[in-house]
Amino acid sequence: MKVRTPALSGRREELGIFGGVSAPGWRAVLSVLVVWGRLAMAQVPEAGPTVQVTNDSIHREIIVELSPLSLPAHASHHSAKQPPPRAVALPLTGWIEGYSAEVVDSAGHPIPREILHHLNLIVPERRELFSTIMQRMGAAGAETPPVAMPAVFGHPVVGYPVHRGDTVLVVAMLHNPTARSYEGARLRVRLPYATERTWPHPVSIFPFYLDVMPPAGGHAYPLPPGHSERSWEGRPAVPGRILAVGGHLHEYGVALRLEDVTAGRVLWQTAPVTNAAGEIVSIPTHSFWWRLGLPIRPDHTYRLTAVYDNPTGKAIPDGAMGALGGVFLPDNVAAWPAVDRTSAEYQRDVQVTYETGMGDMNDMQGMHDMSDMSDMRSMHDMPGPLSPSRTAQTP
Numbered sequence: 001m002k003v004r005t006p007a008l009s010g011r012r013e014e015l016g017i018f019g020g021v022s023a024p025g026w027r028a029v030l031s032v033l034v035v036w037g038r039l040a041m042a043q044v045p046e047a048g049p050t051v052q053v054t055n056d057s058i059h060r061e062i063i064v065e066l067s068p069l070s071l072p073a074h075a076s077h078h079s080a081k082q083p084p085p086r087a088v089a090l091p092l093t094g095w096i097e098g099y100s101a102e103v104v105d106s107a108g109h110p111i112p113r114e115i116l117h118h119l120n121l122i123v124p125e126r127r128e129l130f131s132t133i134m135q136r137m138g139a140a141g142a143e144t145p146p147v148a149m150p151a152v153f154g155h156p157v158v159g160y161p162v163h164r165g166d167t168v169l170v171v172a173m174l175h176n177p178t179a180r181s182y183e184g185a186r187l188r189v190r191l192p193y194a195t196e197r198t199w200p201h202p203v204s205i206f207p208f209y210l211d212v213m214p215p216a217g218g219h220a221y222p223l224p225p226g227h228s229e230r231s232w233e234g235r236p237a238v239p240g241r242i243l244a245v246g247g248h249l250h251e252y253g254v255a256l257r258l259e260d261v262t263a264g265r266v267l268w269q270t271a272p273v274t275n276a277a278g279e280i281v282s283i284p285t286h287s288f289w290w291r292l293g294l295p296i297r298p299d300h301t302y303r304l305t306a307v308y309d310n311p312t313g314k315a316i317p318d319g320a321m322g323a324l325g326g327v328f329l330p331d332n333v334a335a336w337p338a339v340d341r342t343s344a345e346y347q348r349d350v351q352v353t354y355e356t357g358m359g360d361m362n363d364m365q366g367m368h369d370m371s372d373m374s375d376m377r378s379m380h381d382m383p384g385p386l387s388p389s390r391t392a393q394t395p
C-alpha cells in the first residue's frame with residue numbers, strides 16, 4: 001500500500017507504508033511544511049500542537065485531533081498561542097459526508113465551544129470553482145452546528161470525494177473568553193464518511209466559495225458611511241449546478257446578491273434576518289435541490305455583490321465582508337482542473353493562510369466580533385496579484 005504525503009511542496013511524493021499517522025510519516029509532513037513555509041515566507045514553528053488522524057471504521061468517521069492546546073483564561077485570539085496550520089493525510093478513499101468540531105479538555109470532557117473562534121478545512125491539492133485558490137472544504141465557528149450532507153433513509157446520496165492520502169489543511173483559531181484555563185485541551189474534528197463499498201455510490205459534489213473581495217487575501221474591507229456596494233466577478237472553471245447557497249455579511253449588511261451578468265439575471269438574493277436592535281441574527285440559506293440545481297457555465301460571468309447601509313456617518317475600518325458558500329454539482333467531476341501551484345493567486349492564498357491562520361470563510365454562519373477583524377488589516381494593504389479582468393469592485 002502506498003500513500004501520498006500531504007503535498008504542499010508542489011509535487012506529490014510516494015512514501016512507503018505510513019498509515020496516515022505514523023511518526024516517520026509525520027516527520028516527513030512537517031519537513032514539507034517547513035520547506036513550504038519558508039517559500040511562503042510564513043512561520044511554521046517546530047513546536048506546538050500536533051495533529052493525529054484516526055479512522056473509526058465502526059462509526060465511519062475520520063477523527064482529526066489537534067493537541068495539546070494551551071488556553072489561558074480570558075485569552076483573546078491575539079494573546080492565545082495559535083496552532084499553525086497542520087496538514088493531514090486522509091486515511092481512506094470515499095466520500096466525506098459532513099463535518100463537526102468540538103473542543104475537549106485533557107481528560108476528554110467537552111469544554112465550551114466558544115473556545116473555537118474558527119476552523120477552516122482547506123484542500124491544497126484542489127482549486128476552487130471560481131478561482132485558483134485552495135479549495136475550501138469546510139468552515140466552522142463556535143456557533144456552527146454539525147454540517148451533514150443530505151441522506152435518504154440513512155443512505156448518503158451526495159458527498160465530497162476524497163482519496164487515500166489526500167491532504168487536508170486544518171486551520172484553527174482559538175481563544176478563551178471563559179474564566180477557566182485549559183491546559184492540554186484538544187480540538188477534535190469529525191468527518192463522517194461513506195466508503196467505496198457504499199452502493200449506489202454517493203454523487204460527488206464540491207463546496208465552492210465566492211467573495212466580494214479578491215479570492216486570495218484578506219476578506220474584510222472598509223465600510224464607507226451610507227449606502228455602498230462591492231462586487232467581484234468571475235467565471236466557474238467547469239459547468240454544473242449550484243445545489244445550495246449560504247451567505248455571510250457583517251453588521252449593516254442589507255443584501256447579498258448573485259447574478260449571471262452574461263444573461264442579465266439575478267440568480268439568488270438574500271437579506272439578513274435581524275433582531276429588534278438591528279443586529280444580524282442569521283442569513284437565510286437556500287437550496288435548489290427541488291429543481292435539480294441552478295445551472296452555471298464557464299462561458300458566463302457571475303457577480304457577487306454585498307450591499308450595506310451604514311447609518312453611523314463614519315467609515316468603519318474592516319467593517320464589512322460579503323461571502324457566499326455553496327454546494328456545487330459538476331457536470332463531470334473528472335473535468336475539474338488540476339491545481340496550479342504556480343498561479344500567483346494560489347501562492348498568495350497559501351501565504352495568507354500560513355501568515356494569519358485566516359484562510360478565510362471564517363464563520364459563514366454568523367457574525368464576527370468586530371475586534372476580530374483588526375488582525376486582517378495588514379493584509380488589505382497589500383494588493384493581490386489578480387488579473388484585472390477577473391475583478392470588478394464598486395467603491
Ligand SMILES: [Cu+2]
Binds near residue numbers: 248249250362367
Ligand atoms: Cu466576516
